[in-house]
Amino acid sequence: MKALCWSGTNRVTTQEVSEPKILNGQDVLLRVTASSVCGSDLHLLDGYVPTMHRGDIIGHEFVGEVVDVGSEVRRHQVGDRVVVASPIGCGRCTFCAEGMWSLCDNSNPHPVPEEIVYGHAGSALFGYSHAFGGYPGSHAEYIRVPYADYGAFTVPETLTDEQAVFVSDAVPTGWMAADMAEIQHGDVVAVWGAGGVGQMAAVAARLLGAGEVIIIDRLGDRLDVAQRHTGARPINATEVDVVDTLRTWTGGRGPRVCIEAVGMEASGHGVEGVYDRVKQTLRLESDRGSSLRQAIRACRKGGTVSIVGVFGGFLDKFPIGAVMNKALTLRSGQQHGQRYIPMLLDRISRGEFDPAYLATHKMNLADGQRGYQMFKHKVDGCLRTVFYPHGTPR
Amino acid sequence: MVDFRKRPMRWGVMAASGAGCVAGVVVMARRRGRIAEKGRAYGVVINRPREELCSDGSQLTPPLANLTEHARITVTPTAEGRGSQVLAVTHERSFDVRGALRSAKQIVETGEVLRAPLEPAARGPVGTWLTRYGDRMLSSGGW
Numbered sequence: 126m127k128a129l130c131w132s133g134t135n136r137v138t139t140q141e142v143s144e145p146k147i148l149n150g151q152d153v154l155l156r157v158t159a160s161s162v163c164g165s166d167l168h169l170l171d172g173y174v175p176t177m178h179r180g181d182i183i184g185h186e187f188v189g190e191v192v193d194v195g196s197e198v199r200r201h202q203v204g205d206r207v208v209v210a211s212p213i214g215c216g217r218c219t220f221c222a223e224g225m226w227s228l229c230d231n232s233n234p235h236p237v238p239e240e241i242v243y244g245h246a247g248s249a250l251f252g253y254s255h256a257f258g259g260y261p262g263s264h265a266e267y268i269r270v271p272y273a274d275y276g277a278f279t280v281p282e283t284l285t286d287e288q289a290v291f292v293s294d295a296v297p298t299g300w301m302a303a304d305m306a307e308i309q310h311g312d313v314v315a316v317w318g319a320g321g322v323g324q325m326a327a328v329a330a331r332l333l334g335a336g337e338v339i340i341i342d343r344l345g346d347r348l349d350v351a352q353r354h355t356g357a358r359p360i361n362a363t364e365v366d367v368v369d370t371l372r373t374w375t376g377g378r379g380p381r382v383c384i385e386a387v388g389m390e391a392s393g394h395g396v397e398g399v400y401d402r403v404k405q406t407l408r409l410e411s412d413r414g415s416s417l418r419q420a421i422r423a424c425r426k427g428g429t430v431s432i433v434g435v436f437g438g439f440l441d442k443f444p445i446g447a448v449m450n451k452a453l454t455l456r457s458g459q460q461h462g463q464r465y466i467p468m469l470l471d472r473i474s475r476g477e478f479d480p481a482y483l484a485t486h487k488m489n490l491a492d493g494q495r496g497y498q499m500f501k502h503k504v505d506g507c508l509r510t511v512f513y514p515h516g517t518p519r
Numbered sequence: 520m521v522d523f524r525k526r527p528m529r530w531g532v533m534a535a536s537g538a539g540c541v542a543g544v545v546v547m548a549r550r551r552g553r554i555a556e557k558g559r560a561y562g563v564v565i566n567r568p569r570e571e572l573c574s575d576g577s578q579l580t581p582p583l584a585n586l587t588e589h590a591r592i593t594v595t596p597t598a599e600g601r602g603s604q605v606l607a608v609t610h611e612r613s614f615d616v617r618g619a620l621r622s623a624k625q626i627v628e629t630g631e632v633l634r635a636p637l638e639p640a641a642r643g644p645v646g647t648w649l650t651r652y653g654d655r656m657l658s659s660g661g662w
Contacts, residue, residue: 148634197630217628219566219602230563231625234635249635259635271633 150197155189210462299325388434411438
């Protein structure tokens with residue numbers, strides 16, 4: 126079958142690979158009908174995730190049709206159209222049982238690198254390096270889905286693939302960002318990053334009762350899209366001082382909830398931006414944290430900073446003094462998709478919101494390198510490239 | 520006769536590398552000595568009550584019972600009351616106590632050991648071998 130493989134820094138290639146098989150009784154095999162790029166893939170592409178191997182299939186946000194089921198699968202059958210949560214959760218360890226699916230004890234067969242660096246290993250993720258399990262990703266014609274009774278969810282007939290595919294990752298990640306912040310009625314919420322996750326966080330904040338949602342980015346066209354689809358008030362970080370503007374708009378207090386949806390490759394300005402880039406290039410820090418620092422500085426006293434942008438290692442000049450002396454609450458985590466997906470599919474079915482607009486570019490797997498480069502460099506208003514391994518958008 | 524005045528940087532780097540290697544060997548040897556003396560311990564929490572893992576309160580049931588040939592196993596309830604803490608201590612250097620305990624936990628909790636391909640889908644370069652080597656060595660308690 127054809128699959129899009131990581132082939133070194135800044136390079137993906139479409140290759141002929143062997144088809145996946147059912148390896149465990151709880152697996153299903155999917156014929157992938159749509160698979161989206163994700164901002165966190167850029168960290169793989171840019172070479173910041175050390176346990177990637179040439180030839181690894183990437184992609185972790187996908188919908189597909191069940192073509193084979195293992196002997197222990199009870200909730201799915203051949204022909205089901207399903208969307209799959211990007212973290213792999215067994216459903217029965219203490220963490221899954223408490224709804225913290227991305228911390229599953231059982232799904233990562235190679236936990237050692239994470240145990241060394243983080244102290245403990247989280248769950249495996251599809252197509253996201255050998256430190257996160259080494260499972261082949263979804264930019265392929267077929268994919269094996271372990272623990273399918275827990276991670277795959279039947280898509281309602283009324284939803285298109287474009288509506289369903291982002292429920293795999295971007296939508297629950299954004300939702301979890303707002304959920305972790307325990308938004309109260311009328312809260313001012315600021316979101317850093319107007320990519321897919323940031324925009325879905327803005328949607329979630331609004332649906333959970335925020336009085337005002339503000340979204341921050343460096344790209345004017347993304348901010349326009351975000352304003353149009355989420356109703357968020359935009360701040361262009363290249364034009365104004367973000368912290369000052371937020372202070373001005375909130376009577377000097379700052380937003381009570383600050384959501385960081387940028388992650389380890391934030392583009393800082395001035396001395397701070399240069400400092401981060403130099404240190405990252407010299408491998409003296411792994412993550413550039415300018416948007417996280419800004420969120421902490423901007424956050425209201427006693428507020429919550431909710432981090433869903435992906436960070437991988439270590440960053441420098443972390444303002445712990447601001448966290449401590451403003452009594453901030455930090456929340457973070459890879460998304461616990463299995464906890465949110467049924468509710469999110471239901472909300473989309475009822476028309477509360479529609480994430481399909483994120484799919485700005487639609488391609489087949491052979492255009493993988495072009496699709497990723499467009500996404501990386503934000504060319505032509507690219508919010509998300511969605512690949513169709515079998516060609517025909519539903 | 521080696522003239523150390525020529526290329527002093529090069530000789531300095533070589534000397535530092537050599538000292539690093541010696542220090543590494545000493546640290547590993549001391550670690551092995553400690554392991555041989557005290558044994559290697561690894562613990563997991565299994566999301567089952569203690570009574571399910573020990574049939575009559577002390578007799579281990581499979582798959583934990585299968586580990587007793589290589590390790591001493593103790594099972595206690597967790598402090599928060601959800602699940603059981605299982606501790607395995609072994610003196611056998613070649614026994615992969617971490618892997619065995621993780622597999623046992625998976626079988627108890629999910630009914631099977633999850634299989635995942637280590638090789639990349641397209642081809643297997645040196646990195647794959649290094650990952651496998653690192654996993655194996657660290658799983659068995661270090662090299």
